[in-house]
Every structure is written in C-alpha cells, then in structure tokens.
Amino acid sequence: RKEVEQDPGPFNVPEGATVAFNCTYSNSASQSFFWYRQDCRKEPKLLMSVYSSGNEDGRFTAQLNRASQYISLLIRDSKLSDSATYLCVVMASKIIFGSGTRLSIRP
C-alpha cells in the first residue's frame, strides 16, 4: 500500500462548478499536511496547509480527518486558471507526495 494515495482523476468540470479531492495516508504518526499545485512542466507550489480544524483560503477549503487518516480539498466556483494537478503532501519523519489529481476546468 502506498503511504499517500490520491484519486488520479482526471476531473473535467465546467467553470463555476465545485470540485472536491480526497487523499488518504497510512502513517498515523504524520504531523503536517499540505496541498500543492503543479502546472505542466513546472515545480510544485504550495497551495495551502491543512489544519485539524479545517481552513479556508478564498475559494479553497482544506480539511483533515485524523481518525480516518484523510485530507480533502474543496474548490468552489472553479476558474479556468484552476486547471492543474493537485498534490497532497504528508509530513512525518520524511515528506511524501501523493501521485496527484489532475483537474481540468472547461469553459
């Protein structure tokens, strides 16, 4: 079993839609969680950290469920510019990336 698993997608949704991704992790000692965004042929860039209480940044909401060992990302009112691959990241003694979920927003 992979340490961090994501639905690879692709998700193809119309502009303005709400889309959600989940990510599960196997190491219960994991301490920190992040969502990264990666555009084609570019390096990953931090989208947002994920806190136990849930956190929101504009149209993006991240949630952490420690009991079930998953994190989620919700994007509301999606824009064309949201098209990218979204990577979940789990940090324990080392930092492990999920394989990413591809999102494509259509006009």
Added chain:
Amino acid sequence: NAGVTQTPKFQVLKTGQSMTLQCAQDMNHEYMSWYRQDPGMGLRLIHYSVGAGITDQGEVPNGYNVSRSTTEDFPLRLLSAAPSQTSVYFCASRPLWTGKQPQHFGDGTRLSIL
C-alpha cells in the same frame, strides 16, 4: 533571494555514464530532499537529509547516491545511468523544526538517458 537552485536544467546522458545533479539552498534549511517525477505521475522521494552528515533513503533510492557535507548543498549522483532513470528531478528544502513550514522547490532538472 535565490532559494533552491538546481543545475543543470537539462541533461542528456548515455546508458552507463555517471552524473551529479547539483542542488543548493541559501535559506539555512536543515531538511533537503530529492524527488523524481515521471510523466503523468506524482513525485517520488529518492533520498532526504535532515542535516549535514545525515542522509536517508526515500521510496526509490536504488541507483542513486547522495551526500550532505554542508547545510547548503545536497548533490544527487547517478553512478551508472539507466534509461529507467529518465525523469524530471526536483530538489526541495525546508526548515526542520517548524511544523507547518512547506518545502521550497527548485525549478527541476530534466534528465534523459539514451
């Protein structure tokens, strides 16, 4: 503010050749790591280091060596390149003991093995 610098940006090697990918950071970060990313896939951890003189294996360490003689530098060595090592390589760094700090990534090295 240079951040994480990777060199070279592109490289083509022949099977069996050796090569060192360079990574340097100027943020005094203790934690540094190397990932590879194959087409359509996520990042897989090759090796990481929590400080000078300390390295450890990640998910896919075979065929790669690393060393960490200084805080700033974390080179990745391919001893005998194989076509399966064709990939994009990313180096990253972060402070070690500041829980929510994310990783800073270099621009990547695109490596092709013929």
